[in-house]
Amino acid sequence: MAKILIVDDDVTVQLVLQDLLESDGHRITVASDGTEGWRLARELEPDLIVCDWMMPGLDGLEVCQKIKSDPKLAPMFFILLTAREEVGDRIKGLNTGADDFLSKPIETEEFLARIRAALRLQGLTQELSQANQQLEALVEVQRRLLAFKGDTTTDNSLSYPYTEILKPLGQAAHASRVYLCQNPPLSTGNLAHRGHSPLLVAQWSCEELKIQPGSDPSPKPAQCFSLKAPVLIERWVSLLARGEVIADVVSNFPDSERKILEQSGIQSLLILPLIVHGEFFGFIRFDNCTEPRVWSESEVSILRAAAAAVSLHKERALAEVALRSSEARYRAIVEDQTELICRFAPDGTLTFVNDAYCRYFGVSRKELMDGSVVSLIPDIDRNPIAMPVVTRERRIILSNGEVRWQQWTDRAIFDAQGVLSEFQAVGRDITERKLAEAAVQASEERFRQLAENIEEVFWISDPDYSQILYVSPAYEEIWGLERQQLYEKPTARLDAIHPDDRQAVLSGLMPLDRLDREYRIIRPDGSIRWIRDRGFPIRDEEGKIYRIAGISEDITEIKRAEEQLRHALAKEREIMEFRTRFVSMVSHEFRTPMTTILSSADLLEYYLEEWPHDKLDKKFQALHRIQSATVNMTQLLEDILFIGRAEMSQLPFNPQPLDLAAFCEGIVEEFQFSSTKNYTINFVQNYSKEFLSHKYHKPCFDEKLLRYILNNLLSNAIKYSPEGGEVYFELTCTETQVIFMIKDSGIGIPSDEIPRLFQTFHRCGNVGNIPGTGLGLAMVKRSTDLHGGEIAVKSEVGFGTAFTVRLPLYSRQREEDSSSQQVG
Numbered sequence: 001m002a003k004i005l006i007v008d009d010d011v012t013v014q015l016v017l018q019d020l021l022e023s024d025g026h027r028i029t030v031a032s033d034g035t036e037g038w039r040l041a042r043e044l045e046p047d048l049i050v051c052d053w054m055m056p057g058l059d060g061l062e063v064c065q066k067i068k069s070d071p072k073l074a075p076m077f078f079i080l081l082t083a084r085e086e087v088g089d090r091i092k093g094l095n096t097g098a099d100d101f102l103s104k105p106i107e108t109e110e111f112l113a114r115i116r117a118a119l120r121l122q123g124l125t126q127e128l129s130q131a132n133q134q135l136e137a138l139v140e141v142q143r144r145l146l147a148f149k150g151d152t153t154t155d156n157s158l159s160y161p162y163t164e165i166l167k168p169l170g171q172a173a174h175a176s177r178v179y180l181c182q183n184p185p186l187s188t189g190n191l192a193h194r195g196h197s198p199l200l201v202a203q204w205s206c207e208e209l210k211i212q213p214g215s216d217p218s219p220k221p222a223q224c225f226s227l228k229a230p231v232l233i234e235r236w237v238s239l240l241a242r243g244e245v246i247a248d249v250v251s252n253f254p255d256s257e258r259k260i261l262e263q264s265g266i267q268s269l270l271i272l273p274l275i276v277h278g279e280f281f282g283f284i285r286f287d288n289c290t291e292p293r294v295w296s297e298s299e300v301s302i303l304r305a306a307a308a309a310v311s312l313h314k315e316r317a318l319a320e321v322a323l324r325s326s327e328a329r330y331r332a333i334v335e336d337q338t339e340l341i342c343r344f345a346p347d348g349t350l351t352f353v354n355d356a357y358c359r360y361f362g363v364s365r366k367e368l369m370d371g372s373v374v375s376l377i378p379d380i381d382r383n384p385i386a387m388p389v390v391t392r393e394r395r396i397i398l399s400n401g402e403v404r405w406q407q408w409t410d411r412a413i414f415d416a417q418g419v420l421s422e423f424q425a426v427g428r429d430i431t432e433r434k435l436a437e438a439a440v441q442a443s444e445e446r447f448r449q450l451a452e453n454i455e456e457v458f459w460i461s462d463p464d465y466s467q468i469l470y471v472s473p474a475y476e477e478i479w480g481l482e483r484q485q486l487y488e489k490p491t492a493r494l495d496a497i498h499p500d501d502r503q504a505v506l507s508g509l510m511p512l513d514r515l516d517r518e519y520r521i522i523r524p525d526g527s528i529r530w531i532r533d534r535g536f537p538i539r540d541e542e543g544k545i546y547r548i549a550g551i552s553e554d555i556t557e558i559k560r561a562e563e564q565l566r567h568a569l570a571k572e573r574e575i576m577e578f579r580t581r582f583v584s585m586v587s588h589e590f591r592t593p594m595t596t597i598l599s600s601a602d603l604l605e606y607y608l609e610e611w612p613h614d615k616l617d618k619k620f621q622a623l624h625r626i627q628s629a630t631v632n633m634t635q636l637l638e639d640i641l642f643i644g645r646a647e648m649s650q651l652p653f654n655p656q657p658l659d660l661a662a663f664c665e666g667i668v669e670e671f672q673f674s675s676t677k678n679y680t681i682n683f684v685q686n687y688s689k690e691f692l693s694h695k696y697h698k699p700c701f702d703e704k705l706l707r708y709i710l711n712n713l714l715s716n717a718i719k720y721s722p723e724g725g726e727v728y729f730e731l732t733c734t735e736t737q738v739i740f741m742i743k744d745s746g747i748g749i750p751s752d753e754i755p756r757l758f759q760t761f762h763r764c765g766n767v768g769n770i771p772g773t774g775l776g777l778a779m780v781k782r783s784t785d786l787h788g789g790e791i792a793v794k795s796e797v798g799f800g801t802a803f804t805v806r807l808p809l810y811s812r813q814r815e816e817d818s819s820s821q822q823v824g
Helices: 010-024 036-043 060-069 087-096 108-147 160-174 233-242 255-263 299-336 355-361 430-453 474-479 483-488 499-505 556-610 616-647 660-674 691-692 703-719 751-756 776-786
Strands: 003-007 027-031 050-053 078-080 100-103 177-182 197-207 246-249 270-277 281-289 340-344 350-353 387-395 402-416 420-430 457-461 468-471 515-522 529-539 545-553 678-687 728-734 737-743 790-796 801-809
Touching: 003 036, 003 087, 003 160, 003 515, 003 776, 010 108, 027 036, 036 050, 036 060, 050 060, 050 108, 050 483, 050 616, 060 078, 060 087, 078 087, 078 108, 100 108, 108 160, 108 299, 160 177, 160 197, 160 299, 160 545, 233 246, 233 270, 233 281, 246 350, 270 299, 281 340, 299 457, 299 545, 340 355, 350 474, 402 430, 457 474, 468 483, 474 545, 529 556, 660 703, 703 728, 703 737, 703 776, 751 790, 776 790, 776 801
Parallel strands: 003 027, 003 050, 050 078, 078 100, 678 728
Antiparallel strands: 177 197, 177 281, 246 270, 270 281, 340 350, 340 420, 387 402, 402 420, 457 468, 457 545, 515 529, 529 545, 728 737, 737 801, 790 801
16 A cells, blocks of 8 residues: 555546545545645655646746655655656656656556556655665675774774664665664673673664654654663574574564563564674664564675675774784883894894894804894995985794794984984884784685685576566575576576476466476586575555565585485484394304204214114114204305305306206206105196207206305295195296296285395295295395396286296306406
């Protein structure tokens, strides 16, 4: 809702315009003539003025001229109403300062459209003015701090130059009060006590707090503009000491803090920390007593830059204080006659040195007075009449190797006839001053770097992102594109988004009040960067979003570190799981056969002593147990060695021609002969015509690895099948591959465990007390991979499992000439 002033002597026109504008949601004030309009314009400061040209007394042109000549009122948008259509009249009006014309009779739609356009233009102008004011304030603060050569005034006040910088900062931030405070000479912990006041260094108060236009000119209550040192609350201290900013409306503060702030008439608050030499030194506080206004991110960023400038200035000032302190100590030394004083003849021969000179250089006066030539004064050949006094600085290395800086002032001494008789030189050690100056120079350099560089990208656009209103210089550094290109083509920023992220980013642009997204961009050089983009809506008086302000940050290094951390954690978990399974398996698998061996050995010893002849069955049974346990342990060690060689890519692979039918029948016979469990192996053979037509070419496989595959699959099928069950073993040979299919009707495998089935030491959760190591299927998988084949599994819990192994018919046939090879 805008404030609009209508100036017209025609009551009918007044009523018509007032009705139109009030129906459009504006606050209207009416003046009946130019004199009254001029008065109301000064009192009310409206956003827009609609003024008739032809009026008694002051006419429209005169009112316009008065307003445009007043610097405070000149920004008002001024529209002239006139029935005059001549071009000369319009030129005259524009020269007077009118911003627009409307002709009588007034067309309603055109009138409202012109008013809305004018108000939009006025709003944009004000926003631009505010942004310029803030940047100008920052530049002014930096200029004044750089120009200031000390930290105190002649009356030893700490406030200068800080008093001068608070006014532009307060005006740019639209604050009511601004404080610059310094921690008292106590520890930070003492500041944390509630109710403790810091040292007030400088202050500024807006005069409008005391007298508002059109209000009672009597002073407001003291709390409205009191500039006593503000109270520092415990919670605030911890936040500021960490370098964080405190910014919010008072209604959002905790109750205890809100009551303190409301007693001071504060409606919104912003506090910026001052960090000097890495320590919390003080703060700058902005109070708003007129409205609960929230400072935008861009405002806070600029004000933080100003606070950082103050911090760097303070570092430089402290260095200068240290320098002055050093010089004071030096003066004390001088007063105690510690200057290095010497005299020498025009040819450079020393004629006098004081004690301080001798002590400084570690030599005696006697040694120097034997005709020594002064070595530290090289200007004896200068014209002493033109240059009777010379002061210069130089670096020396003492006899102990220490490097020191000295300042020498030598003066030519003339006799009564004006003839040069000798030189007198006074030297001072200025090492500490030089070190302090170097510290000041380093501080100034850091200050310039901060003032000239902002890493993040600040941007402002309209709500639909069709126009970029502002983008900071860091955009060119991060995106690798020129800012002018973005102004001319606002979609250039979105065009740089990685294709895989573009759709997610575009769909995430709404809702406007929750913009926080991460995505990748592709720079012109092809490099990819990760960006975190946050947007903050700016609303008008009706709560509608008409601007989006945001900050874009390069988070590539953070993303890279997160990815590395994820990989490291996954690898660590994998190692820990492997180690746990290995220890558990080895402990269990070795404990069982060892127990069997020990118990069988005890029985054997017993039967050998007590029943040496008539208990042979017991003896053989004990021996069989020992042999069986030994075989199991040996097989377990072989399996572990197999896995170890496979993990190190050192597993031998020796493919040779093999009679598959005889090989498979032999394995089936071995199982049926050796197993004590009641089961049936149904072995089926299938051969394609193409395979049979080339039967004189035997397929090539590594017999040992193939035995690993079939033995483990058949052993598992028998082990997990019920007593009396049937195992189906099918061999299929085609022109290009051999297929082994082994199927049982056992307990089956849970579907969620199939992806981990071939991992080392993995056993399914439903195996119960059925023995096993978790190595068999891992060996099958690695043996299949070495043949260049593949393995598949189908299973249903309670109905059995089917494994299918497919191997190429001539695995590495072309390498069969080699006796063996190492893989990897």
